[in-house]
Amino acid sequence: MNDVIIIGAGPAGLSAAITCANKGLDVLIIDEYLKPGGRLLGQLYEEPDGTWWNGIHESAKLYEESLNKGVQFLMNIPVNNIERIQEDWVIYTEDATFYTRHLLLATGAAESPVPVTGWTLPGVMSVGAAQVMTNVHRVKPGEKGVIIGVNVLSAAIAMELKLAGIDVACLTLPKNNQLTEEAAQPRNVMESLLHVSHMAPSPLVRMGSKFMKNKLMKKLGITFYPKKGVKMWDIPIQLRKAVINIYGNGQVEGVTLATIDTNGEVLKGSEEHIACDFVCIAGGLYPLTELAAVAGCPFYLIEELGGYVPLHNTRMETTVSGLYVAGNITGIEGAKVAVAQGVTAGLSIAKNSGVKDLEYEVKQSIQSIESTRKNAYIQFHPDVAKGKRILQEQWEEYKASAEKLPL
Structure with a gap:
């Protein structure tokens, strides 16, 4: 004993x-x-x-x-x-x-999984799995990836992937549904992201985050948030776009992005494709x-x-x-x-x-x-x-x- x-x-x-x-x-x-x-x-x-x-x-x-x-x-x-x-x-x-x-x-x-259409394709993994592959086993999960889910964990790991020489095309939101409601709401996500803004290498981003403390500024911040996102560590953080599909023939080849409104609803006709060879899903x-x-x-x-x-x-x-x-x-x-x-x-x-x-x-x-x-x-x-x-x-x-x- x-x-x-x-x-x-x-x-x-x-x-x-x-x-x-x-x-x-x-x-x-x-x-x-x-x-x-x-x-x-x-x-x-x-x-x-x-x-x-x-x-x-x-x-x-x-x-x-x-x-x-x-x-x-x-x-x-x-x-x-x-x-x-x-x-x-x-x-x-x-x-x-x-x-x-x-x-x-x-x-x-x-990690909490977040369902996304196409997430069973080889090359889709949790953001924690990508972190372990990169930092522990020293194996790149791919050459270019997209991270679905913007939160403290995904923001920190995106920086780590960037340090390993991996091209992170963007951090973006999942499509809004009953299971992803909180993670797909731009206002909620901005609130959580403000808590890692001090990690941003850009003085402009750090200074701008200080103005996002009151409700009015947060609302204005989301309404006028750039469609191409704001860059942190040279990675676009996209709070007005969501992945609606992961596609590929036998493996990940890319994702379909769509612009969303301030409530997380997809704007029809705004779809675009981003080529990548791996996708990370960050559900917290x-x-x-x-x-x-x-x-x-x-x-x-x-x-x-x-x-x-x-x-x-x-x-x-x-x-x-x-x-x-x-x-x-x-x-x-x-x-x-x-x-x-x-x-x-x-x-x-x-x-x-x-x-x-x-x-x-x-x-x-x-x-x-x-x-x-x-x-x-x-x-x-x-x-x-x-x-x-x-x-x-x-x-x-x-x-x-x-x-x-x-x-």
């Missing part, structure tokens, strides 16, 4: 493992991927001070430190099921069954929470956090004894926040395992999460702080209700 088992070898899982090991606990990490790092592996961007955040290097440092601390890894092994038997957690895999008193779920996030991210559901955690739908999240407190403890969460399972944020959450989870686990005099460290680590969140360079959801407040209100209500129950 291990003191701690962590499911997920991303930034949250790795930092939690290091923290637990530093406190003398025996730690095992299980992950279904071939190498540790999670979504951190694909990240690459320039910081405000001119330095580069390289996810591969950051994950390698965390992994090496974990090994040096004696953390055990089981990679390329998916977890099939978990259950609690008396005071122990039982983790089932195809290779073996594992037991622990303290289980951390750091399972991360997955949502927390991977299946194992938390199996464990019996209550959930709440909090849009500001990306979807349904398991109820937990600031110490990363869930309502289920011995079960903890950290990283994107708690809401979609960047890798630095995930690392900070992992530290807090590790300290909470150590404290609950009997390690003495950790209360001050736990409180300091919670403050570190808040500080990291506040100063995050990329915010996947602009109202994430509001989402966290809603979550904590739900936690307080849950605990108050539990205390009223008869013994």
Whole structure:
């Protein structure tokens, strides 16, 4: 039996493992991927001070430190099921069954698909898949691509593809339908895009975004938004055009674009074709929470956090004894926040395992999460702080209700 088992070898899982090991606990990490790092592996961007955040290097440092601390890894092994038997957690895999008193779920996030006509053609992929191919495996997804879906994730990855020498023809919207309604509305998309305008290399774009803070200016901005788009990193960001079809004979050969009005409706007769050899679809991210559901955690739908999240407190403890969460399972944020959450989870686990005099460290680590969140360079959801407040209100209500129950 291990003191701690962590499911997920991303930034949250790795930092939690290091923290637990530093406190003398025996730690095992299980992950279904071939190498540790999670979504951190694909990240690459320039910081405000001119330095580069390289996810591969950051994950390698965390992994090496974990090994040096004696953390055990089981990679390329998916977890099939978990259950609690008396005071122990039982983790089932195809290779073996594992037991622990303290289980951390750091399972991360997955991409939401957005259906587009022709999306089953070879050469169509999620924007995250293109990121992994380019940044992790150093393989170009193609020579020229179109990204469907304009959001924080696709904007950041478009920049990364550009750095790899790939021609990104444009970022554009999906066709408006019941499934793509939010992602196909120019006003909604502009709102989200304003949160990455600070990353634009153009001073004009950065300055112009400051005038888009009030509703009138946003409305005018969409109404008079250039039909050819506004360029960021020399890539046209097209909020008044949408892909209505992906075409090709056996593989992607191009997309059909159409001009849309301010409500996202296609203007007939405005169709045009753009040749390309790959297409990325960006529907955003949502927390991977299946194992938390199996464990019996209550959930709440909090849009500001990306979807349904398991109820937990600031110490990363869930309502289920011995079960903890950290990283994107708690809401979609960047890798630095995930690392900070992992530290807090590790300290909470150590404290609950009997390690003495950790209360001050736990409180300091919670403050570190808040500080990291506040100063995050990329915010996947602009109202994430509001989402966290809603979550904590739900936690307080849950605990108050539990205390009223008869013994």
